[in-house]
Amino acid sequence: MVALLEARNVSKRYGQGAVTVTAVDSVSFAVDRGQIALIIGPSGSGKSTLLSMLGCILRPTSGAILLEGEEVSALPDRDLPKIRRASFGFVFQAFHLFPFLTARENVETALRLHHTPRQMRRTQAIELLARCGLEERANFYPGSLSGGEQQRVAIARALVADPRILLADEPTASLDSANGDAVFAMLRRFANETGKAVVMASHDPKARGFADQVYTLTDGRISPASPLTLAARPSARPIRDRRAVQFATLAEAIEKLDPVIRPRPATDSAQALRP
Ligand SMILES: Nc1ncnc2c1ncn2[C@@H]1O[C@H](COP(=O)(O)OP(=O)(O)O)[C@@H](O)[C@H]1O
Ligand SMILES: [Mg+2]
DSSP states (O other), rough: OSSSSEEEEEEEEEEOOOOOOEEEEEEEEEETOOOEEEEOOOTTSHHHHHHHTTTTSSSEEEEEEETTTTGGGGOGGGHHHHHHHHHHHEEEEEOOOTTTSSHHHHHHHHHHHHHHHHHHHHHHHHHHHHHTTTTTTTOOOOOSSOOHHHHHHHHHHHTOOOSEEEESSSSTSSOHHHHHHHHHHHHHHHHHHHHHHHEOOOGGGGGGOOOOOOEEEETEEEOOOOHHHHHHHHGGSSSOSHHHHHHHHHHHHHHHHHHHSSSOOOOOOOOGGGG
């Protein structure tokens, strides 16, 4: 089966001649519907560069990004904004909310960019905020919301186009532990209930507990997938050696785990998001 989003041997070099920096070096990995892929690694290891390439913001120097099998990294620049808007939601460490607009107006602004008719924007914005547990906060300005609430407004805004993939770059780095947990749990719920795929870069050790796959980036190079990755995608390679058989058993174990960490099949119904 074709992966939802795949990086195939992707590299990014910045600069030219003798002063090039290889920020991402021959990275391959894939994420599927309902999965959360976590990328950990120290500052400067290439996490943001990799996320930008996955989200068609930055073009790889070599290698390919495939969205449902289509090589989006080979498309001309003029095609990329549409793909970004339709398929990706972006969440960053800084919330990037307009301080002079309420939570609802921040989300409405994004709906406007997606050409949602004016009369529908208010209801949709409130519904998106409600999905993020913020129905009581719709008319608050960012300055009177907690950091966690602001990040949840930013996530509501990232969901306006009902994207298949959320790219989250250190989404909890500005939050205290309780607010960070709430954001992770929310991303987990969206993955389980709506089949969204999440690729998240994070320093936060707790993030591991919410992820299906954990990768480490070191100087732009990605570590081999953790056993969980292979377990989550048993079709990814034939089972041959003993180690692989253990992975298959782990896959079975995951099937029986608590639904909070077990990805559920995708449903596109907006209703499914309701708590
Ligand atoms: N626009 C750029 N021009 C030149 N070098 C860059 C640019 N963006 C990032 N880098 C370099 O690429 C490497 C990876 O950066 P980045 O992807 O931001 O890593 P991380 O998100 O893990 O901190 C770093 O060495 C950084 O200095
Ligand atoms: Mg970064």
